[in-house]
Amino acid sequence: MPTFPPDRFDEAPADLHRVGAHRAPKRRGRGWIAFAWAALATGLIVAISVVGMFIINDNVSFENPFGGASTPIPTETPIPTIEPTVDPAAxxxxxxxxxxxxxxxxxxxxxxxxxxxxxxxxxxxxxxxxxxxxxxxxxxxxxxxxxxxxxxxxxxxxxxxxxxxxxxxxxxxxxxxxxxxxx
CATH class of the missing domain: 3.30.70.2390 (Alpha-Beta Plaits)
Structure with missing residues (x-):
């Protein structure tokens, strides 16, 4: 097998921790950037969903489920009854x-x-x-x-x-x- 003379690429610094010739070292804080993008996307999806529900329902009311003002129960309106009459002009x-x-x-x-x-x-x-x-x-x-x-x-x-x-x-x-x- 032929042997080649050593050059500057044969000696890599020890602090690089590379696993291949073309991989650069990981930058510090790179995980927080991915988390920030995921949080931003989630917040945007939630905001669009809330706006969509406003449009679909045309109104939103936030009521206290544990008390406070309650919705009044509708009552039936009595149907007026017509009383018998004597009409001599009929x-x-x-x-x-x-x-x-x-x-x-x-x-x-x-x-x-x-x-x-x-x-x-x-x-x-x-x-x-x-x-x-x-x-x-x-x-x-x-x-x-x-x-x-x-x-x-x-x-x-x-x-x-x-x-x-x-x-x-x-x-x-x-x-x-x-x-x-x-x-």
């Missing part, structure tokens, strides 16, 4: 929905005796109506419809356009099989 139509002859007249007479104005009495197109029903087309007439049911003592009310006549506001009573016949 235009009432009585229709017989059963096979009993003269039932529309007797129901009309009963309503007139209780303060109602009965404009028309007649037979319904169906003769097999099971339930007495008062039809009204304007929500403001609900109290009057309930008043007719109270006057008759039987039946139900229905908001419907089934018996609407243009330019007329009226209550239509269709007497059904549940109406008690006079003895």
């Amino acid at each position: 235009n009432v139509v009585v229709l017989n929905g059963t096979l009993t002859d003269g039932l529309a007249n007797s129901v009309g007479d009963l309503l007139v005796s209780r303060g109602w104005t009965v404009a028309t009495r007649g037979n319904a197109s169906a003769s097999d109506v099971a339930t007495t029903t008062v039809y009204y087309s304007d929500p403001s007439q609900e109290g009057a419809a309930k008043g007719i049911i109270q006057s008759l003592g039987v039946g139900s009310i229905a908001l419907s356009d089934a018996f609407v006549v243009p330019d007329q506001v009226r209550l239509v009573v269709v007497v059904g099989a549940d109406y008690p016949l006079p003895q």
Whole structure:
């Protein structure tokens, strides 16, 4: 094997602690720089996340979970009930929905005796109506419809356009099989 004469690269200083020809010695404090970059990146990610949550939620409130002001419990608002009324100005139509002859007249007479104005009495197109029903087309007439049911003592009310006549506001009573016949 050939031998070469020694040169300046053959003698390395003892304090370098090199493990190869091209590695430089580690600088002091190099670990703190990596830690600082990692901490900066973590802080930046947290800040972006917080801003993103503000944007997504549109509001953030920090409340004390261990007491203090509490959120009020919502209460149900009562639905106003409409009381039955007698409206002598209401235009009432009585229709017989059963096979009993003269039932529309007797129901009309009963309503007139209780303060109602009965404009028309007649037979319904169906003769097999099971339930007495008062039809009204304007929500403001609900109290009057309930008043007719109270006057008759039987039946139900229905908001419907089934018996609407243009330019007329009226209550239509269709007497059904549940109406008690006079003895």
